[in-house]
Amino acid sequence: MNNELYWRLGFFISILAIMMLLEGLKPARQSLVAAKHRWFANFGLVFISSVIARLTVPIGLTALAIYNTEQGFGLFNLIQLPLWLTILLSVLILDILIYWQHRLFHQVPMLWRLHKVHHADSHIDASTGLRFHPFEIVLSILIKLIAVTALGAPAIAVLIFEIALNGFALFNHANIRLPKKLEQVLRFVVITQQLHRIHHSQRPDETNSNFGFSVIWWDKLFASYKPYASETDATLKVGLSQYPASKKNASVLTLLLMPFK
């Protein structure tokens, strides 16, 4: 756990670089706003969100997991299961929780004000996968802190989960289209780019589907899976109609103030 930061950063930078390279080589769709404006806004927001989260949340998820294990707090510290099973169950349960958290952020108007910052992007690429309002990030961390404690999840499971969540977000927002056969096989297991773009559709019935971030199972289990949209992946209208593609709608300040307007 001493090398946590290196593991996180290593995966983050590698996956981001691979996705941006693929997007540059063969983009699936074209943006109406220059990439430099969107990237400045999206990466700027990530930076601000990270700093605010760092300053407001007093403890990291893995540090809390270590503390819980030492103190014997939480379900998996009370019942004795093999370590591999505890890790597997912890990661899966945390992932189901994130699925439901995502549905909640769509369902509750106050929370949607925060989450719409993610959906208001007029184009989708890997940078969209990181674009969340600081308040949504902080709320999400607090929910995860409670879940990690209730579960008594081991620190290694928390680290695997965080790296996977981050990696999958970069993967399924990437502006790429996988070869058809590969996509058809992959969508049995994971949320592909085409499936997540349906979640970013301007049509409410399409936005309210494919809530998962990593595996597709929860959407199938809880009846929110939508394999195809009303339009093709190339013509699908993404974003929010009230925030059309413009330089103004792709600025850090607009994104920060969006929930309060």
Ligand SMILES: [Zn+2]
């Ligand atoms: Zn959403």
Ligand SMILES: [Zn+2]
């Ligand atoms: Zn998204």
